[in-house]
Structures are given as C-alpha cells and as structure tokens.
Amino acid sequence: xxxxxxxxxxxxxxxxxxxxxxxxxxxxxxxxxxxxxxxxxxxxxxxxxxxxxxxxxxxxxxxxxxxxxxxxxxxxxxxxxxxxxxxxxxxxxxxxxxxxxxxxxxxxxxxxxxxxxxxxxxxxxxxxxxxxxxxxxxxxxxxxxxxxxxxxxxxxxxxxxxxxxxxxxxxxxxxxxxxxxxxxxxxxxxxxxxxxxxxxxxxxxxxxxxxxxxxxxxxxxxxxxxxxxxxxxxxxxxxxxxxxxxxxxxxxxxxxxxxxxxxxxxxxxxxxxxxxxxxxxxxxxxxxxxxxxxxxxxxxxxxxxxxxxxxxxxxxxxxxxxxxxxxxxxxxxxxxxxxxxxxxxxxxxxxxxxxxxxxxxxxxxxxxxxxxxxxxxxxxxxxxxxxxxxxxxxxxxxxxxxxxxxxxxxxxxxxxxxxxxxxxxxxxxxxxxxxxxxxxxxxxxxxxxxxxxxxxxxxx
Amino acid sequence: xxxxxxxxxxxxxxxxxxxxxxxxxxxxxxxxxxxxxxxxxxxxxxxxxxxxxxxxxxxxxxxxxxxxxxxxxxxxxxxxxxxxxxxxxxxxxxxxxxxxxxxxxxxxxxxxxxxxxxxxxxxxxxxxxxxxxxxxxxxxxxxxxxxxxxxxxxxxxxxxxxxxxxxxxxxxxxxxxxxxxxxxxxxxxxxxxxxxxxxxxxxxxxxxxxxxxxxxxxxxxxxxxxxxxxxxxxxxxxxxxxxxxxxxxxxxxxxxxxxxxxxxxxxxxxxxxxxxxxxxxxxxxxxxxxxxxxxxxxxxxxxxxxxxxxxxxxxxxxxxxxxxxxxxxxxxxxxxxxxxxxxxxxxxxxxxxxxxxxxxxxxxxxxxxxxxxxxxxxxxxxxxxxxxxxxxxxxxxxxxxxxxxxxxxxxxxxxxxxxxxxxxxxxxxxxxxxxxxxxxxxxxxxxxxxxxxxxxxxxx
Numbered sequence: 001x002x003x004x005x006x007x008x009x010x011x012x013x014x015x016x017x018x019x020x021x022x023x024x025x026x027x028x029x030x031x032x033x034x035x036x037x038x039x040x041x042x043x044x045x046x047x048x049x050x051x052x053x054x055x056x057x058x059x060x061x062x063x064x065x066x067x068x069x070x071x072x073x074x075x076x077x078x079x080x081x082x083x084x085x086x087x088x089x090x091x092x093x094x095x096x097x098x099x100x101x102x103x104x105x106x107x108x109x110x111x112x113x114x115x116x117x118x119x120x121x122x123x124x125x126x127x128x129x130x131x132x133x134x135x136x137x138x139x140x141x142x143x144x145x146x147x148x149x150x151x152x153x154x155x156x157x158x159x160x161x162x163x164x165x166x167x168x169x170x171x172x173x174x175x176x177x178x179x180x181x182x183x184x185x186x187x188x189x190x191x192x193x194x195x196x197x198x199x200x201x202x203x204x205x206x207x208x209x210x211x212x213x214x215x216x217x218x219x220x221x222x223x224x225x226x227x228x229x230x231x232x233x234x235x236x237x238x239x240x241x242x243x244x245x246x247x248x249x250x251x252x253x254x255x256x257x258x259x260x261x262x263x264x265x266x267x268x269x270x271x272x273x274x275x276x277x278x279x280x281x282x283x284x285x286x287x288x289x290x291x292x293x294x295x296x297x298x299x300x301x302x303x304x305x306x307x308x309x310x311x312x313x314x315x316x317x318x319x320x321x322x323x324x325x326x327x328x329x330x331x332x333x334x335x336x337x338x339x340x341x342x343x344x345x346x347x348x349x350x351x352x353x354x355x356x357x358x359x360x361x362x363x364x365x366x367x368x369x370x371x372x373x374x375x376x377x378x379x380x381x382x383x384x385x386x387x388x389x390x391x392x393x394x395x396x397x398x399x400x401x402x403x404x405x406x407x408x409x410x411x412x413x414x415x416x417x418x419x420x421x422x423x424x425x426x427x428x429x430x431x432x433x434x435x436x437x438x439x440x441x442x443x444x445x446x447x448x449x450x451x452x453x454x455x456x457x458x459x460x
Numbered sequence: 461x462x463x464x465x466x467x468x469x470x471x472x473x474x475x476x477x478x479x480x481x482x483x484x485x486x487x488x489x490x491x492x493x494x495x496x497x498x499x500x501x502x503x504x505x506x507x508x509x510x511x512x513x514x515x516x517x518x519x520x521x522x523x524x525x526x527x528x529x530x531x532x533x534x535x536x537x538x539x540x541x542x543x544x545x546x547x548x549x550x551x552x553x554x555x556x557x558x559x560x561x562x563x564x565x566x567x568x569x570x571x572x573x574x575x576x577x578x579x580x581x582x583x584x585x586x587x588x589x590x591x592x593x594x595x596x597x598x599x600x601x602x603x604x605x606x607x608x609x610x611x612x613x614x615x616x617x618x619x620x621x622x623x624x625x626x627x628x629x630x631x632x633x634x635x636x637x638x639x640x641x642x643x644x645x646x647x648x649x650x651x652x653x654x655x656x657x658x659x660x661x662x663x664x665x666x667x668x669x670x671x672x673x674x675x676x677x678x679x680x681x682x683x684x685x686x687x688x689x690x691x692x693x694x695x696x697x698x699x700x701x702x703x704x705x706x707x708x709x710x711x712x713x714x715x716x717x718x719x720x721x722x723x724x725x726x727x728x729x730x731x732x733x734x735x736x737x738x739x740x741x742x743x744x745x746x747x748x749x750x751x752x753x754x755x756x757x758x759x760x761x762x763x764x765x766x767x768x769x770x771x772x773x774x775x776x777x778x779x780x781x782x783x784x785x786x787x788x789x790x791x792x793x794x795x796x797x798x799x800x801x802x803x804x805x806x807x808x809x810x811x812x813x814x815x816x817x818x819x820x821x822x823x824x825x826x827x828x829x830x831x832x833x834x835x836x837x838x839x840x841x842x843x844x845x846x847x848x849x850x851x852x853x854x855x856x857x858x859x860x861x862x863x864x865x866x867x868x869x870x871x872x873x874x875x876x877x878x879x880x881x882x883x884x885x886x887x888x889x890x891x892x893x894x895x896x897x898x899x900x901x902x903x904x905x906x907x908x909x910x911x912x913x914x915x916x917x918x919x920x
Binding site for chain 2: 103104105106107108128149150152156157160161163164177178179180181183184185186187188189190191192193194196197199200201204216217218219220240243244245246247248285286287288289291292293296345346347348349350374376377378379412413414415416417418419420421425429432433434436437438440441443444445447448459460
C-alpha cells in the first residue's frame with residue numbers, strides 16, 4: 001500500500017469529483033477521521049459521490065493504485081469500524097441519500113446507502129408499511145451503516161436485525177465492477193446468498209450502492225408494560241415466564257439495580273424507590289391483540305409479585321414508561337465520570353448468571369456495572385463506570401472489560417450482539433470464532449477484494 | 461477426479477464405516493442415486509455415518525483422493541440437488557438424526573442434519589415453542605436438506621424461510637476440519653456471516669454436522685379464511701387490499717381458475733362452481749388477535765364482492781378449507797397425464813400479470829397451466845399439464861417452461877422461490893444473476909472446497 005495519494009491519483013479523483021465533492025483540506029478532513037468509538041485517524045482525502053458511477057470509478061482507481069478505501073455513513077458506530085487507520089480515501093454516503101422507491105404492492109423499497117434510517121421508517125409508515133430495524137441511532141444513522149454493521153435494536157426480538165430485512169443489493173467492488181445480488185422477491189434461493197454475506201461485513205467486501213429492503217404491514221397499535229421487582233434476579237425469571245405465556249413481544253428490555261439507581265438519581269423514574277430489577281415490554285399488532293397480549297404478560301408477571309406494574313397504550317403513556325430506558329446511558333455517569341462500555345449477547349437463559357458475574361467482576365475492581373439491554377435477545381449493554389483520574393481505575397476498567405468478554409465466550413455468547421467488531425474487538429474474534437473460521441473469512445474477503453483495499457484492518 | 465473408488469479408498473471407508481454403514485451393492489445403491497426431481501445417477505458407494513467424526517474422516521479422505529461427495533437427506537428436493545452425477549460417494553444423514561437439545565429458556569434447539577423437520581416441529585410444540593419453517597415436505601424432509609435448499613413453505617410470509625431460523629452451525633469441510641459458525645445467541649455480529657452462507661448452498665461448501673435453530677413462543681390459536689372470486693384477476697387485487705388492512709397473515713395462498721377447476725373435478729371443493737380465482741388465508745397468534753385479524757381481512761375482502769367466503773377457527777374447520785390446497789398437485793392431472801412444473805417467485809405486485817402471461821404461454825402451446833402458491837411471497841408453483849404421448853406436447857412443455865423462466869426474470873423475479881437450482885436450473889442462473897455474481901459464488905466455494913469435491917456440478 002502507498003503511504004499517500006499519488007499526484008496522478010489525486011488528479012483522477014479531481015476529475016471524478018468536481019467542486020466540493022473532493023475534500024483534501026486537513027482541517028475539513030478531521031470530521032471524516034472520527035466515529036462514535038472516539039477513535040481518530042486522518043484520511044488522505046474524502047469524496048462525496050452523488051452518482052453510483054463515481055463510486056465505481058473510484059474503486060477502479062483504488063484497486064489499481066492500492067489505495068485503502070473506507071466507506072462511511074454518519075460515523076455512529078461504536079467499534080471504530082469506519083476509522084481510516086491506514087490513511088487512504090473515505091467514501092462518504094452523505095449525497096447518495098435518496099429513497100429510490102417505496103412499492104406497497106411488493107412490500108419492498110429501494111434506497112441509497114446514505115438515507116437516514118428514521119427517514120425511511122417514517123416514509124414507509126406514511127404508506128402504511130413497517131421497516132422494523134430500529135437501532136438506538138435510528139434518527140441519525142444510515143441504511144448503509146446499518147447494513148455494514150447489521151444493526152439490531154429494540155425490536156429485534158420480534159422482527160430480527162437489519163439482515164432479515166434485506167432482499168437485494170447493488171454493490172461496487174474493487175476493480176470497478178458492480179455486483180447485483182438478490183431480487184425484489186421475498187423468497188429467492190438461486191445460488192449462494194451473497195446478499196446476507198454483505199450485511200455485517202463492515203464494508204470489507206465492497207461499497208453498497210443501493211439496497212432493496214423488505215417491508216411488512218404497519219402494526220396498527222402498540223402497548224407497553226413496566227414491571228419492577230424487589231430482587232436482583234427476579235426480572236430474568238419473570239421474563240422467562242412471560243415469554244412462556246405464548247406472547248412474542250416486539251421489545252423486552254432489562255434494567256439492572258444499578259441502572260435503576262442511576263435513573264432514580266436523575267429524578268423522574270416512574271417507579272417507587274427500592275426496585276432492584278425491572279422489565280419493559282412493548283407489544284404491537286392489532287388493537288385487540290396488543291390488549292390481549294398485554295393482559296397475558298401481566299398475568300405471567302403478577303405471579304412474580306412485582307413491586308410496581310404499570311401499563312400504557314397511548315403514545316404519551318408509552319413514552320413515560322420508555323423514557324427511563326432512553327436515559328440510562330446518560331444517567332450512568334451518576335456513578336463516575338468515565339465509562340468502559342460493551343455490547344455482548346449471551347444465550348437468553350444465561351442472562352441472570354451473566355449479570356451476576358459481571359457485577360462481581362466490576363465490584364472486585366471498584367467499578368460500578370450498569371447493565372441493561374435487550375433481554376429478549378440476551379443482548380446486554382454493559383457500562384463499567386469509574387473515575388479515570390483515580391489511581392488504577394482506567395486500568396481496572398480496561399481489564400474488567402476483557403474479563404467480561406472472556407465470560408461471554410465462556411457462557412456461549414458473542415463478543416458483539418449488535419455493534420460489530422470494527423477494530424475494538426479484533427483481538428477477540430479469533431478467540432471466539434476459532435482460527436479456522438477467521439481464516440475462511442479472510443479468504444472470502446480476498447475473492448471480492450484481492451488487494452485488501454476495502455476497510456483494511458477491520459472486522460476479522 | 462478419479463472415475464471410481466480406489467481399493468485403498470474403499471479399505472479406508474470400510475475402516476470408518478463398519479457393518480452396513482458402507483453400501484457398495486449396486487442394487488442397494490439405487491436408492492441413493494435418485495431424488496424427487498426424478499433424475500437418476502449411480503454413486504460408487506454410500507455411507508451412513510452415526511457420529512460426526514466419521515464425516516470428518518470421510519471428508520479428509522475425499523479431499524485427498526478427489527472423491528466427489530454428495531450429502532443426502534431424504535432426497536425430497538425437486539431440482540436434482542442430491543444426484544451423484546459424477547459417481548462418487550453419497551453421505552446420507554439418516555443416522556445423524558438426533559435432536560441434541562431443545563432449550564426453552566434460550567428459545568433455541570440443536571439438531572443433527574438427519575432429523576425430520578416435522579419431528580422437530582412437534583417436539584418443539586410439545587414444549588410450547590414454534591419452529592416455523594414448513595416446506596410442503598415437512599413430514600418427510602430433513603433439517604439438513606431444508607438447510608441445504610433454504611426450504612420455504614406456507615408460513616414464510618410471516619415467519620421467513622429456513623435461513624431466518626438458523627443461529628449457528630458445525631460443518632465438516634473438505635480436508636477434515638470442522639467449521640463452527642454463529643452461536644446460541646439470537647443476535648450475533650462478529651465477523652462475516654458464514655452461517656447464512658451455508659444455508660441454501662445446496663451442500664456445495666461442506667457437510668452440516670449440527671445446526672442450532674431459533675425458536676419462538678408457539679402461537680396459541682389460528683384461524684383460516686377462504687375467499688372465492690368470479691374473476692381471474694380479482695384474487696391478487698383483493699389480496700393487496702387485505703394486506704393493506706394491516707394484518708400480516710401467517711399464510712396467503714392463491715388458486716388460479718385452472719387449479720380450482722381441477723379441484724372441483726376431484727369432487728370435494730368447498731366452494732360453489734363458477735369461481736375463477738381464490739385466496740386462502742391463515743392467521744395465528746393469541747385467540748383474540750386471530751379473531752380480530754380475521755375480521756379485518758374479511759372486511760377488506762368483502763369490498764371485492766367474493767362469490768364465496770368461509771372462515772374456520774377449529775382444526776376441523778381449518779382442515780376443510782386447506783384440504784383443497786393440499787390436493788392441487790394431484791388434482792392437476794385432471795388436465796393431462798404429464799406435468800412440467802416449476803417454482804418461481806416474482807415481486808408480489810407482479811403476480812396477476814405473471815399469472816396472465818403464464819396462461820398465454822401455456823395456452824398458445826396447447827398446455828393447461830395450473831398456477832397456485834404462496835401469493836404473499838410472490839412465490840408461484842406452475843404446473844404445465846400435457847399429454848407427452850401426443851405429438852410435440854413434451855417439446856412444447858419444455859419450451860413453455862423455458863419461456864416461464866424468461867418471463868420471471870423479465871418481471872424482476874427469481875428462477876427459484878424455494879426449491880433451489882440443483883442441476884435443473886443451472887443453465888438459468890447466470891442469466892438471472894449475471895456472470896460476475898456466479899464467478900464470485902464459484903470462487904467463494906473454492907475457499908471452502910479447493911478441489912471441488914462437494915456436490916460438484918450443482919447450484920452455481
């Protein structure tokens with residue numbers, strides 16, 4: 001790989017990207033070198049294609065000249081997946097941001113990668129259709145980024161992750177060819193499934209030019225239920241019973257004692273003091289089914305004598321119940337100015353065990369563990385709160401984070417439930433997947449990208 | 461590739477497979493050389509492993525000696541996907557047939573490939589859990605075969621296909637290594653998704669030793685609705701309105717005029733004569749939601765003035781409505797002793813157009829088209845009925861089949877909705893996917909199987 005952009009490559013890029021679509025000013029480039037992992041790197045240049053042909057030409061050039069290429073949406077990922085660590089060229093999707101069509105009669109839409117996920121969700125909802133993936137970043141992350149990281153979210157329990165909503169892709173490959181995968185059909189088994197291989201590949205195979213996504217009828221109603229328990233291990237037990245009642249909630253969230261304490265300190269938690277674990281359910285469907293499902297969940301939960309049980313079926317009531325969940329990340333700073341956070345998943349039956357053992361790991365090092373997340377999927381967000389200005393606290397936090405990942409693997413879980421590997425967890429992938437699988441991933445990448453220019457050093 | 465099994469290879473296989481687990485008798489081998497495509501080929505030998513280690517040893521040997529290997533479940537596939545066309549060795553899954561565990565607290569189960577899908581479904585149902593994929597062959601096809609072909613079925617509209625239910629795999633690869641993919645977690649984004657790459661790969665990458673599958677709570681109730689219309693194009697229009705009512709049915713089936721006529725001739729169609737198209741809905745969920753969803757669908761359908769509308773919510777009533785659907789394949793022979801059948805999918809909005817044009821293709825050649833299938837997915841089964849003993853009819857049927865595939869591609873559809881490519885549609889894959897995509901598929905296969913021993917000549 002070269003160490004900078006050759007003058008001929010720069011000239012070629014100027015031809016492809018007139019005006020402000022080519023960014024080379026170091027100060028302007030700062031924004032293309034950071035992401036929500038808080039990592040930072042400086043690319044040699046960034047480009048803002050408006051047309052797919054520009055991407056194709058760029059990948060032809062980059063392949064020839066071995067220029068590292070970093071696809072970039074809004075940089076909301078948490079694992080450094082879009083950091084230009086080897087310099088190179090950032091290709092931003094910001095101007096490839098059109099919803100190309102929403103076709104209710106096909107239950108499908110086609111979008112460019114720079115479309116903000118919430119914008120698509122809202123445009124679909126206006127047509128009576130649901131695009132279900134809803135990562136926490138839904139209001140500012142893009143479909144392209146969601147595809148790269150296989151974004152999950154609150155509703156994955158019922159509706160799956162981004163991968164389950166992709167019917168087909170057009171992707172530019174290194175060398176300048178266009179790969180077309182899948183179709184507009186909801187069922188399609190013809191050849192290897194290259195579509196889903198791209199989802200979650202963290203931009204290492206090619207650059208997604210457009211995606212055809214699956215839609216379903218928009219549920220007409222939803223309702224929510226908050227249950228607070230006096231014991232730490234009660235919530236996972238009650239959750240298991242609730243799910244055994246035959247209801248598949250759209251979302252099932254868990255709040256640990258520490259998460260609740262942080263929220264109480266923030267001031268507007270809707271529950272009385274003293275709760276040590278909580279569950280938050282959302283059901284959706286027809287008004288009749290939402291009502292019936294809520295009643296069924298309530299029955300199951302009442303057998304566990306909750307200290308507090310409140311339901312809501314208007315938007316305002318539901319918001320009141322969900323607001324604390326949205327504030328946990330912020331509220332956690334009650335326990336310390338610094339956070340070492342992680343995104344793991346364990347088999348759902350291991351959630352109570354995982355939470356207890358994470359608590360031990362953290363407490364033994366003087367850290368406060370704030371654990372919360374998508375209990376229905378076993379997908380837990382772990383924030384280890386500490387004060388990095390205290391002696392050894394930063395080191396303890398880093399070591400505890402490693403112990404949490406080791407525990408996760410021991411419990412049959414995964415080092416990433418929904419954020420991906422990026423660079424943050426690269427050291428852990430082989431430990432989890434084994435050398436055989438990682439070697440195969442790298443060889444598969446080489447089929448698409450023989451010179452290794454696509455987002456080098458990421459994901460696997 | 462060799463043309464027969466060397467004596468040293470045969471000795472090695474005898475060591476791995478004592479007693480009747482190695483089949484070499486030509487008469488006994490007949491059963492391992494046929495599948496539901498009605499194709500036929502003779503393998504050199506067949507083996508019946510009982511332990512995963514035997515498969516691993518076999519793939520080490522086959523890799524070294526370049527022996528073609530054909531994984532085989534129950535041979536129910538319709539596209540020749542398990543025919544041993546180059547001789548070689550059939551590895552049958554019949555004795556790898558254990559359900560290893562069903563774990564309600566994880567919403568997961570782990571099974572060997574030879575488990576019959578209906579047996580797994582029933583074992584899960586007994587624990588209050590749903591394994592949803594339900595290909596028509598569910599009572600006699602295996603999980604391994606369902607994985608290889610990414611089996612679909614009636615309920616794919618709501619629940620997706622086999623791919624959507626696979627969390628992780630153990631697979632033996634050529635050379636004798638074991639690849640472990642995925643996990644027991646419902647969310648897992650760590651590295652390339654090799655799990656879903658295996659699903660639908662038609663046994664070309666490796667031999668699946670065990671699969672961990674996702675489960676959800678078993679719906680407590682279901683209900684069905686049959687609507688018959690006096691016009692040929694009414695059913696797809698009414699279906700679009702029904703889906704716009706906000707209900708996502710578990711199944712939505714379509715019967716064309718010819719399918720109805722064939723069923724009427726069989727004698728026990730529940731509708732009065734004169735219908736020209738029909739829809740069959742199944743909804744599931746809580747009893748309240750099933751009732752409410754059915755009322756909503758009924759309202760939407762009544763705007764299209766159906767000639768007949770009947771609903772049922774007991775098993776006996778539902779069976780009465782669904783029995784005709786199950787009998788179409790057989791009933792179609794009313795129109796002729798021979799059948800050229802196909803499994804296509806088109807974007808759902810194109811179903812009415814596709815049916816009309818398929819009718820023209822068939823009629824212009826003197827064939828009777830019996831079209832039916834999973835309208836919700838745009839997945840149509842097309843049977844071109846004819847009498848092959850009449851002059852030119854067999855040729856016309858073969859040509860019409862090709863025209864139907866060409867039409868499918870023109871409409872943005874897929875040459876296979878749920879049966880796969882096998883050998884039957886190999887000629888069509890590149891026309892649909894393009895040479896770039898097919899070349900990539902072959903290179904990806906070479907990563908797993910550098911000598912091309914796994915099910916050679918199939919799928920892509």
